[in-house]
Amino acid sequence: xxxxxxxxFCGFEFEKTDTLCxxxxxxGPWCGLIRCPSCQYEFPEKPQPVSWLSRLLGKPPPAKRDxxxxxxxxxxxxxxxxxxxxxxxxxxxxxxxxxxxxxxxxGAELTVIQQxxxxxxxxxxxxxxxxxxxxxxxxxxxPEPDTAAT
Amino acid sequence: xxxxxxxxxGARGRGTTVLVGNPNVGxxxxxxxxxxxxxxxxxxxxxxxxxxxxxxxxNGRDIEVxxxxxxxxxxxxSDDARVTRRVLDEHRGATIVQVADAKNLRRALLLTxxxxxxxxxxxxxxxxxxxxxxxxxxxxxxxxxxxxGVPVVATVAPRNVGTSxxxxxxxxxxxxxxxxxxxxxxxxxxxxxxxxxAQVNEILADTYSMHQPAHAPAxxxxxxxxxxxxxxxxxxxxxxxxxxxxxGLLGAGTAVDVFEVGLFQQHLNPLAIRAxxxxxxxxxxxxxxxxxxxxxxxxTPVHEIPLGTLQRDxxxxxxxxxxxxxxxxxxxxxxxxxxxxxxxxxxxxxxxxYAFAIVLPIVTAFFxxxxxxxxxxxxSRMAIMVHxxxxxxxxxxxxxxxxxxxxxxxxxxxxxxxxxxxxxxRIVTTMLLALAVPCSAQLGVLLALMATLAGPGTLVWLxxxxxxxxxxxxxxxxxxxxxxxxxxxxxxxxRRPQVSNVLVKTASRLNWYLKEVIPLFVLGTGILFLxxxxxxxxxxxxxxxxxxxxxxxxxxxxxxxFLIGFMRRDFGAVYILDAATGPDAVLSPHQILVAMVxxxxxxxxxxxxxxxxxxxxxxxxxxxxxxxxxxxxxxxGLINHIGQWLSI
Numbered sequence: 001x002x003x004x005x006x007x008x009f010c011g012f013e014f015e016k017t018d019t020l021c022x023x024x025x026x027x028g029p030w031c032g033l034i035r036c037p038s039c040q041y042e043f044p045e046k047p048q049p050v051s052w053l054s055r056l057l058g059k060p061p062p063a064k065r066d067x068x069x070x071x072x073x074x075x076x077x078x079x080x081x082x083x084x085x086x087x088x089x090x091x092x093x094x095x096x097x098x099x100x101x102x103x104x105x106x107g108a109e110l111t112v113i114q115q116x117x118x119x120x121x122x123x124x125x126x127x128x129x130x131x132x133x134x135x136x137x138x139x140x141x142x143p144e145p146d147t148a149a150t
Numbered sequence: 151x152x153x154x155x156x157x158x159x160g161a162r163g164r165g166t167t168v169l170v171g172n173p174n175v176g177x178x179x180x181x182x183x184x185x186x187x188x189x190x191x192x193x194x195x196x197x198x199x200x201x202x203x204x205x206x207x208x209n210g211r212d213i214e215v216x217x218x219x220x221x222x223x224x225x226x227x228s229d230d231a232r233v234t235r236r237v238l239d240e241h242r243g244a245t246i247v248q249v250a251d252a253k254n255l256r257r258a259l260l261l262t263x264x265x266x267x268x269x270x271x272x273x274x275x276x277x278x279x280x281x282x283x284x285x286x287x288x289x290x291x292x293x294x295x296x297x298x299g300v301p302v303v304a305t306v307a308p309r310n311v312g313t314s315x316x317x318x319x320x321x322x323x324x325x326x327x328x329x330x331x332x333x334x335x336x337x338x339x340x341x342x343x344x345x346x347x348a349q350v351n352e353i354l355a356d357t358y359s360m361h362q363p364a365h366a367p368a369x370x371x372x373x374x375x376x377x378x379x380x381x382x383x384x385x386x387x388x389x390x391x392x393x394x395x396x397x398g399l400l401g402a403g404t405a406v407d408v409f410e411v412g413l414f415q416q417h418l419n420p421l422a423i424r425a426x427x428x429x430x431x432x433x434x435x436x437x438x439x440x441x442x443x444x445x446x447x448x449x450t451p452v453h454e455i456p457l458g459t460l461q462r463d464x465x466x467x468x469x470x471x472x473x474x475x476x477x478x479x480x481x482x483x484x485x486x487x488x489x490x491x492x493x494x495x496x497x498x499x500x501x502x503x504y505a506f507a508i509v510l511p512i513v514t515a516f517f518x519x520x521x522x523x524x525x526x527x528x529x530s531r532m533a534i535m536v537h538x539x540x541x542x543x544x545x546x547x548x549x550x551x552x553x554x555x556x557x558x559x560x561x562x563x564x565x566x567x568x569x570x571x572x573x574x575x576r577i578v579t580t581m582l583l584a585l586a587v588p589c590s591a592q593l594g595v596l597l598a599l600m601a602t603l604a605g606p607g608t609l610v611w612l613x614x615x616x617x618x619x620x621x622x623x624x625x626x627x628x629x630x631x632x633x634x635x636x637x638x639x640x641x642x643x644x645r646r647p648q649v650s651n652v653l654v655k656t657a658s659r660l661n662w663y664l665k666e667v668i669p670l671f672v673l674g675t676g677i678l679f680l681x682x683x684x685x686x687x688x689x690x691x692x693x694x695x696x697x698x699x700x701x702x703x704x705x706x707x708x709x710x711x712f713l714i715g716f717m718r719r720d721f722g723a724v725y726i727l728d729a730a731t732g733p734d735a736v737l738s739p740h741q742i743l744v745a746m747v748x749x750x751x752x753x754x755x756x757x758x759x760x761x762x763x764x765x766x767x768x769x770x771x772x773x774x775x776x777x778x779x780x781x782x783x784x785x786x787g788l789i790n791h792i793g794q795w796l797s798i
Contacts, residue, residue: 094227095636097340101222102640103256105344116379118537118547120641125253125285129377129534131546131637 007036009043072142074121074135077112081142084109089137099138102126110140166214166241167320170234170265171249172257173220174642176277178202179307179651180249181217184316201237208317216241222257224264225339238268245323246272247316252282252289252304255358259350260343262298262326271323272300275316279304281643286361294357299327308648373644376531386535389528393519399448401515402594410507411443412460420464422491422498430488432481433472436465467492467499486683495682501675504724505668512594513663514656516558521655525647529554530639537637543620544627545570546637549579556587559663560754563587564761571635577770578626580762584753585778586619592720592754595727599746602730607743610789614747618785670757674717687713701787702744703794705729705736711749716779719752740793748786753778 006013014037033042077083085108088096103123104110113120113127119135121128130138167184171177185204202217218237219230226232238246246265250258255276262274276282276289295302301319305312375381423436442461446454471477477485492499523529532554533547540549549570556563560583567576567583588596600608627634681687691709698709708729715722726745730737737745753759753775763771 093338093340095638097223097225097227097338097343098636098638100340100343100347101257101260102638103260103347105347108347113374114377114379117382118377118534118637120377120534124256125251125287126257127641127643129530129537129547129637129639129641131537131541134636134638 005034007039007041007043009041010036010039012036012038014038070141071139074110074112074130074138074140075115075119075132077115077140077142079112079114082109082111083140083142086139086141089134089139095134099134102128104128104138165212166216166244167247168216168218168237168241168244169247169249170218170238170261171220172222172251172254172261173640175220175249175251175254175258176307177217177220177249179648180275180277180305180313180316181215183307183310183313185215201233208320213320216244222261223339223343224261227339238270242270244270245320246270247275247320248272249275249277252276252279253285253287255289256347256350256354259353260346263346263349266298266326266328269325272326273316273319273323274298274300274302275312276302276304277307279312280306280309288359290357294353297327297353297356300324369644369646373527373531373641376528376644377534377641382531382535386532389523389532393523395448396519397512397515397590398593398597401512402590402597403448403454404445405511405515406508406594407443408445409511410503411441412445414503414507415441415466416443416460416462416464419467419492419499419503423465423467426488426492426498430484430491432477432484432488433475434469434485435472436467436469438463439466467494467496489683490676490679493679495675495679497672497675497679501672504675505671508594509591509667509671509720510664512590513558514660516590517656517659517663518652520555520558521652521659522647523554524655525645525652527642527644530641533639534641539620541634541637543582543623544578544630544634545575545623546634548635548637548639549575552579552583553587556583556589557593558590558659559667560584560587560589561666561758561761562659562662564758564765567765572633574627574630574632575634577630577766578623580766580770581626581774582619582623584758584762584774585622585751585781586615588615588750589720589754591718592723592750595720595723596746596750599723599727599730599742603739603742603746607739610743611746611750614785614789615750618751622781666757670718670755674714674721674756677717678714678721697783701783701790702748703787703790704741704745707736708745711745712752715749715752718755719749720755722749722752740790744786744790744793747789748782751778751782751785 004013004015033044035042071086072083073089074083085104085106087106088099088104099105103126104121108123111122113122119130119132121130121135169177169181181202181204185206200219204215206213206215216237218234221228221231221234223231224235226235238244246268248258248262248265250262258274258276262272265272274294276291279289282289289304291302291304301322301324303312303316303319305316307313376385378385427436440461440463442459444456444459446456448454489496491497494500529551533550535547536550537547540547549567551569552563552566555566563583564580567579570576570579596611600611603611681690687710690713691706694709694712695706698704698712699706702708708726711722711725711729713722714725723746726737726742726749729735730742730745759771759775762774
């Protein structure tokens with residue numbers, strides 16, 4: 001079965017067999033690059049970032065999100081503020097379930113006990129320490145000011 | 151040991167009772183109240199989860215009671231939940247007793263609704279009812295019982311309140327009512343739990359009320375302080391200072407003095423030497439020394455409040471063969487046996503006295519302190535304090551438990567890295583334990599070495615060790631790759647530790663330690679003895695002389711210390727201590743520091759190596775060793791050259 005490749009530069013699709021430039025190339029069969037027959041751009045067949053060296057030097061891309069002004073993340077609440085959970089944010093279903101078994105589900109009320117050195121919230125009588133990144137993902141909406149005072 | 155796969159003997163009706171519940175709800179204490187004899191503990195195959203069973207007599211009937219690990223969720227995501235499910239599957243006729251924290255009814259009821267789907271007779275126990283009332287909460291147990299359709303019993307397990315009510319309620323166990331709203335089959339665990347929580351909220355609205363008291367109880371306030379960004383650090387400092395005093399000064403100082411000098415050097419060793427001299431006679435005369443033991447309450451590392459001193463003239467392992475006597479072949483054999491038992495590297499005079507007189511008191515003190523901290527609920531607060539730092543090394547706060555346990559025994563701590571959820575976290579923690587966390591055996595010797603250094607030397611040592619932990623942790627996390635687990639950790643309330651519980655835990659850890667470690671001490675000393683007898687020690691020492699004398703700048707005799715350090719780094723440290731103290735001290739303070747840093751960074755012992763191989767793989771163990779030993783020499787040499795360059 002023929003294998004198809006897509007040029008990462010011009011987007012041209014072509015069969016793999018014709019494109020390895022092993023003949024005439026000084027690198028010979030050791031050349032891992034593929035030349036696009038359309039634009040002559042050379043690129044490695046697969047990007048291979050999974051080496052220990054690149055893990056050592058690489059950085060994860062920063063995550064960015066935006067939401068309405070009335071909605072805040074748990075991370076933005078101050079000590080002692082109460083709020084109702086809207087959503088548990090990204091992450092896997094298993095992360096959401098490990099929050100749910102502590103009663104942390106949309107609709108639940110939580111109180112922020114502290115943000116430093118690590119975020120701690122209280123749901124009912126359960127006190128839960130959360131990684132700041134997880135807390136940042138949990139979106140909450142604060143109740144009316146008069147209920148917050150009680 | 152009862153095989154966990156054994157067929158259910160209690161299949162005839164309600165012969166078996168299974169305790170199920172969330173973590174930290176006092177299941178074990180309740181279990182102890184219900185039963186009081188013939189407890190069997192068994193490990194489930196392939197897991198570290200322990201299942202405890204015992205027989206009990208309720209209302210004239212013989213019943214088997216099984217305690218299961220604490221779970222928040224029945225879905226088989228964790229080892230604990232898988233084992234609990236298997237226990238429930240294997241005992242289909244069993245009565246389920248769900249133990250709940252009355253303060254945390256919401257989470258308990260989430261589990262109740264999951265258990266209800268199994269259609270088994272159930273009793274719900276609301277434990278810690280006193281703590282609920284202390285906090286101003288109330289639960290209408292009659293109403294709750296009506297809504298769920300199962301008996302509900304309130305208990306206070308630590309004070310044994312309500313146990314008889316529970317025993318009376320057991321025959322009344324009923325299958326719970328199923329909620330009207332059926333769960334959609336297709337939904338995932340999270341969706342199903344959300345629906346269940348909505349049902350729980352309806353039940354709670356009818357049965358549960360809470361009036362917060364004006365003042366939080368003292369325990370609650372202490373709990374807040376312990377994780378406060380500023381006060382928490384003060385609490386952490388106080389706790390560490392208290393543990394240091396108890397383990398480092400009282401255990402490693404006073405208790406070791408009493409055991410090593412007072413018991414072994416003054417009494418047991420002379421006794422053993424005399425006995426061996428009678429059994430294996432050859433013409434020789436042991437030296438006699440005056441040995442003094444002084445007992446006091448330690449105040450600082452170098453001061454103590456003296457209580458008393460005891461002096462005795464005793465014989466020591468060193469001896470001289472009677473002058474002018476030529477030993478016959480038989481006498482040479484006898485001498486060999488004599489030396490093996492009570493010589494300088496003798497099984498009794500070195501291995502046993504080292505294991506029981508030096509290591510045992512320190513380890514006992516450490517495990518005692520560890521169990522108290524564990525039961526007080528402080529470790530999860532400590533996890534909060536250190537989470538940020540640990541995150542830098544690809545770990546999360548939960549790794550604080552194995553790291554602290556490593557200060558007791560690195561091998562045991564390597565075993566407990568199983569509690570960490572991802573491979574990356576387990577590898578990083580194992581690596582740091584093997585490299586830079588000194589175990590209490592070594593810590594005891596290192597403390598004695600520090601006493602010979604001035605304050606700045608100790609600080610440099612501490613700084614180097616912490617720096618190495620951070621640097622190597624960060625590097626290992628990057629090189630290993632993979633995921634770190636989510637840091638979601640329940641903070642249990644601070645509690646006063648139960649004396650019996652602390653003692654039982656300390657005893658079981660000590661038991662493990664003695665069985666695992668004492669044979670290795672004897673083995674290690676045996677190898678040392680043979681090397682010494684075959685005059686190999688000198689040969690090997692000459693071979694590594696350039697490394698020790700050149701790169702580390704130490705006297706060439708110190709090669710022996712590192713050679714032995716390959717086997718047990720604390721043995722190596724003892725050698726350094728010998729060379730650093732006493733009338734014929736050969737090391738300068740600078741050399742002591744270099745030797746201390748190098749030996750601290752060695753792999754702890756052969757047992758630790760084997761445990762790494764067992765928990766991960768032989769390849770991992772070898773790669774760690776291949777990194778650790780050269781790295782230890784590298785850092786030691788670096789300290790040496792920087793020190794010389796700064797001419798300290």
